[in-house]
Amino acid sequence: MSAALIETEGLGVSLGGSRILRDVSIRVARGEIVTIVGPNGSGKTTLVRLVIGALRPTEGAVRRAPGLVIGYVPQRLAIDHTMPLSVARFLAFASRDRAARTRALAHVGAPGLERRQMIDLSGGQFQRVMLAHALLRRPDLLVLDEAAQGLDQPGTAAFYRLVETLRAELGCAVLMVSHDLHVVMAASDRVICLNGHVCCEGAPMHVSAAPEYRALFGHGTGGTMALYRHEHDHAHGDGDHAHHHPRAPEEAEEEA
Template sequence: MSLVHVHDLNVSYGARTVLSRVSLRIDKGEIVTIVGPNGSGKTSLLRAIIGAVKPAAGHVQRAEGVRLGYVPQKLHIDETLPMTVARFLKLSGHVTAPQINEALTRAGLPDVSRAQLSKLSGGQFQRVLLARALIGKPDLLLLDEATQGLDQRGSAAFYQQIEQVRQDTGCAVLMISHELHVVMSASDRVICLNGHVCCEGTPAVVASAPEYRALFGTGTGGALALYRHEHDHHHHHDDHTEAAE
């Protein structure tokens, strides 16, 4: 039984259909990445899976008792508001100090529970959001462009942390990413979305699919070539930011 099974999902906002007939499954322990151009419905898909958006048609079936953890794209916090990391993490419900410390350690941020939120770097704040998602011991971790605004090194470190979390907890991961080199190095499966599922499969299969190349214009194996460059540290990846859909 899959953790989540999305079946023929349609999502509309008024007269505008953003997702049509999208079907996918997420199985235990796998890392699945969704790629696609701006406005392709990626965020809407994640929101439908967590139940924040009501489908116009189709349905999302979650395994019984499955726990989801959600790391949003960004969260605006009033910088003038004095709040420690521990206090912020307690806002999500009844949480003990040991649970907070364990989640922060898993997120790669031990010893910051007393730090002021406003003093954290962008990368540290994203890890606090990751810790918040991990407190509930999720079976499936959902990440929406979680490294937006981080530099390349910070972003690579964050995704390594996600891989570590999967190894330590066995949770599955569904993430939206525009960083193709990350997709190639970190995913078991890639789903290319553009209002519908254009293609899906292993990173190598998707990178060579015509639909993928039409969207990203990378040429044959371009994304894989990019991935190899990344690993040779010769290629500077230009981080384009993606507007929330």
């Protein structure tokens, strides 16, 4: 087994009197794509903030490989529309090397955008620029928190294909949070199902069949599950719907 880039043990967080995460132990090794899925309020963004060091755990520990470099693409980035900010200037926060910035934009499929204003970019262009910014750090671990949020289905699929390509080219690991279950299942080596604690984890095919996963996503997402089944060309029997519900978190959170 490859050495872990990030490993958490017995991680727990309480904020404002609410227990958001408890006993969360995960591991991300070099070169793998690991995706965290879970309902709203399940603690996904909180876990990401713990991994990147933006939040300290109430209990447990986060261990990072020595010298680990993390590239982070957040859910959203608030930009002041009254203040001009070109793509070139935004990327300069990550690197002063103009040639490196040009290469990064080309690498993510967004060449020639240097002079464009960030606020004028389309959703897909914006996310690719954000990804270029993260890549300029030469990360060992790329962390994506709902990075494809707001993109349409073809745009989302294209974005995750790009992530897979970058993983292969750079040899970095990827830890991502996503609601796009069918795309995630196609793109991930391993899936972690979170609902205040780790409900289940493993290879996508195994997680999608787990009772805990079905209890969270098996109802009300028929289109997503059907698309996933179709893409992977397999069917389930009449016992599809799970009746085993995972233990809910002690108190719900509003995702940070």
